[in-house]
Amino acid sequence: MSTDVHATERAAGTDWTREPERSNAVALRVMTWIALRCGRRVARWVLHPITLYFLLFAAGPRRQSRRYLGRVLGRPARLADAYRQVHSFAATILDRVYFLSGRMDLFDVSVHGESLVDATLAEGRGAFLVGAHLGSFEALHVVGRTRPALRIAMVMYPDNARLINDALAAVAPDHRPEIIALGRAESMLAIRDWLDAGGLAGILADRSLPDGSSARASSMSLPFLGQAMDFSDGPFRLAALLRRRVVFMAGLYLGGNRYEVRFAPLADFSERAADPAERERLIRAAVQAYVERLEALCREHPYNWFNFHDFWREDAR
Template sequence: MTKPDDASQWSSMREGGSYLGMRLLVLLYRFGGRWLLRPIVALVVSWFFITRAHTRRHSRYYLQRALARPVTWRDLWQHQMAFADALVDRVGAWMGKIRRQNVAFSGHTLLAQLKQQGRGAVILGAHMGNLEMCRAVVESDGSLVLNVILHNRNTRKFNRIMDGVNNNNQVRLIQVEDISPATAMQLQQMLNNGECIILLADRLPPGNQERFFEAPFMGSPARFPVGPFWLALLLGAPVFYMTGLRTPDGHYALMEPLGDGQRVPRQQREAACLQLLNNYLGVLEKLCYQYPYQWFNFYDFWQDEARGDSASATPAGNQKSVDAQE
């Protein structure tokens, strides 16, 4: 395996925006709601849209796969505005502006039943939609505890703001650089307490980019972290995919089963891990086609540029696209 080019990885991307600017957006949301905030957010998005050609370019590579048609400037704009809307909804969820009654989520009952049985669940998420919807789902009755395992290298400012607006301890952000044996023991104890563990599984972690699975995703080979899938398998808990989506009918929290949590003999673990990855990619790929503007990986995800193969991102018969000059 060759090591990916660090310059093209998400972990090397500098977090945009200032702390004071983000804090101002939170205050505006608190006193004026999302409708006051959205025009301001549109201006901020416009600035980044104009000044960050690489973000437009990487958005184009993805959207060409997801839309299977020529990508327009409007598509690129809509993609970045969807990202901004997800950030606004994230703030709203943490502030209690979005509550359980605002989110359709049938999976809540299943997770509650597992907790009654003294069992937790592993949730493999992605940068699709808005996982912060989990906060809205559990906020009203505090019946579930969700532990979000995340790498915070390029989101420190936003996480600092969230610490200031979060008054609900049912969702816990556990920031790690890597999953150590001690961390695994801590996670196992959480599961034994009937708690849920959320791991994002569509990006290589910043501290470990040499170990990955390579699998076809949206028609091209892509790299996915080994850790979340092996960990989910070894913890022996039911595994689900979960995310929050914005739909024409409102907020919707989706939960799909990926694995039953049965113990797997050692000689069968590799095959079981690959099956778990395959189940995960099946759900994620379907969502990318169904909600193309709600997957947020604005970097060279498929290594198109690193391999000098950016043309492969373009569907057959569509070799000309916006931003081609970049």
């Protein structure tokens, strides 16, 4: 009995979809009020005690942060490194309030590869925007400001961020993010319909899906920051099934009020593969290209990756 219980706990530890949300509804409302009433400069000062609280009382995420930083920095991570990463994460959450409120004037955002988005929109078939828990996906609102046809739905497990999504939706009810929930019978049809209407489907693909979560998806073991890790091919297999283009997107936080949005081609499954073997080769090549690009960006901006869970499954071992 005891062995079974511990085995279950270890398995649950590797399933990030079952981890409880760490947000606090009251704290989110207070922080949102400060952000809107007192301005961004005052709100950013409040991020320091929030960051300190997180580091002191969230032992698990603190441990995972230092493990990741040790790998990407190539040296043992100091507490100051973890503080910088968590503070960057808190800053991007705060800035989501302003992005959703349309306060683009507060930010200095550079965009690279936007012609790829224009070409994708011109096709009118929709496409997948594949990103990671890297920087801020909401920085994409800067691109959408000059492109009325840009419609994005996040394809995600919503329960892990329900409180924060509700708080942000209250800030700008007219700009409530479109979300297509994964893990439901109608998810596939909802994604297809959204794409057929010319929308873009955003997916964060840097977390492997729990075992048994999808009959179609499988995991691929690829080198990442010095160790082989499992990455789900689900987003790319879905793109191949629906015959869509896949574009990499990252909204990198550069500190202060500066962001950099990057777009880059990953794969184009518009044409049907000649045979199943060719399709599998194309899917594998797309996943590998994604992992290589993610690793390069983590090394370039190490404090931008906000994956505070047991990514390398060291706790499970």
